[in-house]
Amino acid sequence: MTSEDFVPAALRRLWRMSEPSRLGRRPALDIDQVVTTAVDIADRDGLAGVTLPKVAQVLGFTGMSLYRHVGSKDELLALMADFALGPPPERPATDDWREGLRAWAFAQRAVFQRRPWLTHVPTSGPPAGPHRIAWMEAALAVLAGTGLDWAHKVGVLSLIGGYVAQATRQEHELTQGREEGQGQADAEHAWAMALARLVTPDRFPETANLFASTMFAAPPPGADVAVDADFALGLDLILDGVAARIARPTAPPGRVV
Template sequence: MNSEYSGAGDPAKSLELLWGLQSRPTRGPKPALTVDRVCAAAVRIADAEGLAALSMRRVAEELGVGAMTLYRYVPGKAELLDVMLDSVYGEFPRRPVDGDWRAKLEEVALENRELYLQHSWLLYVASSRPPLGPGLMAKYEYELEAVEGIGLSDVEMDAAVALVNGYVHGAVRSAVDAKQVIQSSGITDKDWWLAHEPLLEKIGDAQKFPLASRVGTAVGQEFDAAYDSEHGFAFGLARVLDGIEALLDGR
């Protein structure tokens, strides 16, 4: 799946939409749509069909209006994508957590994972130029609160949050990609391995590849598959947090 890019449109137009700064007509008929309705329709399409299916025409069909009607509310697809991103960022639960920084950062990771699983198209939007809307700003504020006052500089606080979010992004994208393979092929991982077992037995030389054979067998027996995304996510997240803890302990 090809990536889309946030901030690819007119940033001034996007910011107007994100913060409700666009001018409204004082006369004439009441608008039939709103930016929020257009955005909600676009998110529904992306959730159900992926980003490849998203277009201004497709959104217009979802809303039962002509494609040109949408341009009264949103300048184009690029600006619409910025609004979509900020809209789903606004869904970020921001649950209060009792405990230390580690428990709070773990919750940040779990909430990001939850958001990606609900809106997997987010994984395919490059956001090095993020939409600076209210949803994103509230999410970032909440994430920074997890590491406020624990001994990191402001730059390190940002880096710690980025480290956790980057790990979550990569781990969840791998899990989503694996799920999509199952959906597109109609074959579970277990059935795929079983179907190829005779071939694997021929090339699986335990004497030539003793570690691969031993470890692969142990994983297969443990998870009844070559990989378990839940275990992998928890293990990796713990190691990321261990790294931050080692930095703090070193001070």
């Protein structure tokens, strides 16, 4: 018995560990065909458009045929997510952890922007697929010289990864909710002007001051606020917190700082 015998079937499929054919010949359908077809459907119709019967129909097989290659719909989603994420970009040539994490976050955001459905895939556990592990390795390498312990490194990755997914999902949903051809700046200005009539200083003093500020002033014709700036602001706030934690002295054994 080898170490591979202890790998669960779902992980074997996720890592494409070879499975010998019981009939001694190449099967007519393989897991890569199933996954790439499902990803194509998600790219076109969104995650809600992906069902096992629909994937089977596109491939010209019965739904039961897919269960020989994918154990369940949840497993298919995990396979799709890892495949669609793809490998991370090469690490920037810098020893600056902040610049490295910033590049990591923007690179992941770019993937989510191309495939918004990825942000809706349910999280069923920690990273398990080869591409997700590769992204984790890339970020851990950036943090290697920070002095953070493993718990804090994992916490940083989880926090930034969650922020990237949530911010990109919100950006996509807001874009879908706008009127056709309306930019972000115009939409925010119209929203602020409408609410300014309802948000009175006696009831909501700080919010009223916000709407009265120049933040939501009418943009000049053809101008728009870069969405990247909003994303970068939130990311920088998180990185400021990471920097503060790195700068804190290491606690002696038995003491929590």
